[in-house]
Structures are given as structure tokens and as C-alpha cells.
Amino acid sequence: MASLMVGVVAYDPKVVLIWEIIRDYAKEKKFDLDYVLFSNYETQVQALLDKKVDLAWNTNVAWLRTKKRAPFAEALLMRDSDVDFTSMFIAHEDSNIQTLEDLKNKRVCFGSGDSAQAFILPAYYLKEQGLEPNRDYTMNRVDSDLGKHGDTGRSEYDILEKLKNNEYDAIALATSTWMRMIELGLSGSSLRPFYKSRGYSHCNFTNITPNASYVNEFVEFMLGMDTQRSDITKMMEMEALSKWVKTGEYELQGYNELEQAMEWLNLF
Amino acid sequence: MERQDLFLMNTYVAEYTIRSSSLTQAWLLRLNALLPTLRMGELFKVTVLQRSVSFEFEGWVQVNRCSLVATSSDLEGFSYLVRKDFESHTLSEEHGFDGRSEPTLDVAPKLFGLMPRGAHIENSSPLYPFELSEKEFLWAKNVTRLYEEAKQNQWSADTDIDWAAIPDLDPVIETAICQVMTYLAENEFSALYIPGKFLSKISPYYMELVMFLGTIIYDEARHIEAFSRRANAKKIGLQYSTTATQRSLYSLFIEKDYFKTSFLLHVLGEGTFLDLLDFLIKYAPDPVTKKIVTLAKKDEQRHVNYGLVHVKALVQANPKRIAYLKEAVDSRKVYLDEMNQENELLLSSLAILAGGSDEEGYALGYERVEQLKKRMGENRVRRMIECGFDEETAKEISMSHTANFM
16 A cells, blocks of 8 residues: 555546546655545545545535544645635626625525535625525525535536526526636626625645654645646646645635634534 | 836736626637737736626636736726736747758657647647657658659659550560569558558657658559559459568568668668669560659659668768668568568569560570669669668678568
8 A cells, every 4th residue: 555645536537537647646756645536525534534544635615624523634735726716606697686785685596515615605705794594585505416515516507507597596606617617608698797705715635644754745746746747737737726835824714714604504 | 016017017918808798708718819829927918897707807817827916997997917827838949841941859849749840839738659759760861852852743643644555465465564563562552551650650840751751652652553553454454462572571561660661661672673663664565664664763762862861871870770770681581581582473574574475585584684683782782882881781781682672
């Protein structure tokens, strides 16, 4: 068995391609690393807590749940694209919805209940504006691919259809998903984003064993990737990053709002 | 520096104003297509008029690995200065094919794929398995000129050959012609497949060579067509293939080394063929056949010229390579010696064409074929000496060369 095992959730077939590239590269650099695929983040978090894996590539929700149960947990590394991740609210152009306050008494549909970007944070943004679900607005949700924490984006595509069919007045999703929808020609000509959130932090590599010897080695290995190589460039394109970044103070603060939101929604 | 000043200064290399009320697919394409044309760290300015588009544009910046350097908003809309944070391409300073310039690099760039030299390579391009990527082992100084010559000397088996003018010959003579044509077409298949086999392994960076090999392949296709049509022009048609010829071509076909193959095929094989074609030009019984062979010989001469310059350069750079080439001929000979090497059907047909079919004529023809073989040997030696071989080694190699000529 390799000396360092990384847990990764298989939310898409490309996850295997990405990690095969990383593993081959590690082999070449004489860094003994392997990966284990999990079908969902709950199992992965448990495996990390049970020390069946050394590190886990976690979503923000999985990270906060880990930290709740293992106070010494540390976030090591992220993609640059995990910093200042944002969500959006989308409505029909002619709906007179311009701000979050305008959603009062409206029907709002969110994505999966375990997706920070499509449900947890957007619902929290409404609460911050004084809008309580099912008192000030109708809260609906489409729970697709539960356990994947919104990684597949499927619930966001599902609610897009519902918005187009006028089943709801507004939906919430990740800005990156909306970009993909435009690219695919799914965004429709009458739909407009009317709100874009502050930045928050998304995934990170989570470690729960303080002072473990592999930590620095892993961080240096990842930060030292040769971005001139086509296999690395390809992996980075598939994983949507231009570089790995250390999780610092700023990045950690990017989880605070989500932590409050999860407390509020009893998601721990 | 105040961020506002960045807008005032000429810091950006491209500028767009998005007037539409959403970030359309068309705008997405335009923005996505802008990125490859910028270098890492370069700035571009985008102004959007609508708030909803500003959300979308900021999202685009985030997911496209760029960053906002400065933003400003006024009554006109929202302006962004965006920096590209990654390098997508390796720029080339070379020109592509222009009929003059040579590839400058000794080894093709690693990620050089199916593209003309001079194209800028995207860093995430796949790695093609182009095993032949070293200039020294591929390039010949005359290759661009030979490509130009090939273009100028194209001929057509349809329009350049007057098929109707082939006379009705004595059936014995016609049969001999058909046998020779069958043999020639077999060998031309070899000369078509072998460059084809290596073509897919050569980096397109050496595009003149790739294009020249393309002309060789088409030359051979034309020869196969013309020789087959000549055999089928009258009643007799294509004749016998022989194991001797097939074994010779097979032993060439399986050679894996491009340099060895270039020597065996272009210098020794096609070189020897020039003498054979001369022989046929002299003794072919009718002007149409003479013309086919004359046109084919002109093409073959180009192929030989590539081989000569290619092999000569490699041998000059390192004379020890002569032993390497000799080894190729010797090991081929070991295989060929297992069975009779001579295509007797061919030699007999050549004798008939050169002398006649009666006893006296055939004996004369036989003598002329023997002289042809001698001339072939002398010219092989001469060509090898031209490539930098010493005479003794050249003679040894010539003796070991296949009795099938190619």
C-alpha cells in the first residue's frame, strides 16, 4: 500500500483520469501516493475520521463536517478556483425581481440539500435579508445526486428546467454552472442573474492528523507540479484550476459564512 | 498606483464592450477565443452595460482562470481590467513552409502535433507518438527543392500516355512485357508502403519531408497504375508474382529503422531500379511502354536523390554509421539466402526483350541482362562512394544487395 492515501469522491468519470495523471506524476517524482474513490462525501469523511485514508479531497460542506468532529483537522490546499467561489440567483428578465428582497412571497427553488452553492448559502443569503423560508417565501428544492454535495451540478440543471417552465420565480446556482449553461445554450434568452454572492471557499485537501510527516511532502509535491507539461495542463484543465494554493487565513475565513448557514439549517 | 489609473494608461491589449442584456453564447465564444491570443499577465478591458451581465462576466473571469485587476462603474456601465493568469501556448517564431526556410530545431518541439511549423502550440495539446523527431535522422538539404520538383513534374497516366497507340506485339514479347510490368508494380507497392509506414512516425515539424514523402507515395501510386494498365492493355494481362521478389520486399518492409530503410530503399533499391528502367527504356518494344518507363524513372531519380543526400549527411557526421548500414544489408542477406533470390521469370523476360525469343536472340539477351547486373553493381558502388563509403565496403555491400534489385 502506498504511504499516502487520498480519498476522492467519484462524482464524474473524469475523476479517475485526473487522479491517474496525479498518481503517475507522483510515481515519476518518487512520491508514494495513491487514491481511493468514494461514492459520496459522508463515507469519505467517515473514512478519514477512521484513518482509512490519510487525506480527503473535500467539498466545503465535507470539510466543515470533518472539522466539527475532528477539531484538529486542517485544510491544506485548494485550487485557485476554490477561492472566492460564488453563487447566483436567476429569474426571468420580465419578473421585476431585481434584489434578494424582491423574493418576498415568491417561489424560490434551490438545488440539492447538501450543495453549498445551490442551496445552503443561497438560502442563508435570503435569511440574512430577513426572509425566512416558508414564511416569507416558498422554499423548494430538487435533491439530485445527494451525497455528492453539488459536485455533479445536476440539481442546478434540474431547477433551471423548472424555472424555464415557470414553476418557480427564481433559482439559485453556482456561477460556474451558469457559465456552463450559457456555453451549452441552455441559459435561455429571458433568464437573468439578479444577484451574485460574495466569494466563499470551496474544496480543500483535509488532514486530521496534526504534524503528520506526509503533510509537507504532499503540499510541496502538489505546489511543485510542472505546469509546462501537457499531462499536468490537461489535468488542471479537467479539474478547473490554474494552480494549487495553500489554504491561508483568507481562504479559511471563506468557510465562516457556510458554517453559520449549516448551523442554521441543522446540517451538522 | 491608483486602480483607476490602470484604465487610463494603455495597459490593456484588447477591449470589448458588451451591450447585450445577457452574456450570450456568442459573447462567451468571443471571450473564450480571446484568451489564447493573450499571454500570461496581459490585460484586457471589458465594459458591460447591464448589471446582470456584470455578474455573468465576473463569473466568466473566475472560471476562466483570469483575475480582476481593477473595476469601475459609472452611468455608462461597469468596466473591468482583467488579467490572464495562465500561459496557454508556446509561441513559435518560425515560418511554416515557404519553399526556402529550413526547420531550425534539431529536435521537434515535444508537443508538436498535426500542425504546420510556425503554429503556436497549446500547452495542453496531446503528446503524439512521433518517434522520428530528430532532424539529423530525417532531414536532407535538398528535400524542399525535391518537393518543388515533384510538383512540377507530375504526370498523369490518363493524359500523358497514349494507351491506344500500343501496337499489337508478338505474344511472346507482349507476355515478357506483362511479366516485367507485374514485377515493377510489385516493387512499386513496396516503395509506396515503406514511406507510408514511416510517414506516420515523423514529426510534422519537418513538414517539407512529410510533404515530400507524400509526393513519393503519389508517384508510386501513379507507377502502380501505369504498370498495371500497361500489363492489362492487351489480352495477356498481369503475370506471376514470385516468392523471390516477395521475400525481398518483405525483408525491406519489416525493417524498423528509418535510416537503414532510407539507405536500402532509396539508395540501393531505387538506385538499382534506375539502371533497370534505363534498360527497359532501351529495349522496350514500343514507344508507349518506353514513355511510361521514362516518366517513372524521372520520379525515381528524385527519390534516389533524397536518399543520397540524407545518407551522405548522416555518414559524414559519423562514419561509423557505415557499419550500421552494412549490418542492415548483411542481416537481410542472411534471410534472403535461405531461398533462391532471383526472380527468374523477370530475368528471362528481360532477356527476351533485350535479345529475342529464339535461341540466338535469347543468348544475346541473357548476356545483356548479365551486363545490366554488372552495371547495377558498379552504379551501386558509385552511389555509395558518393555517400562517403570507402570503395571496399561499398563493393561488399553491393555484392550482398538483394538479387531482386529492390
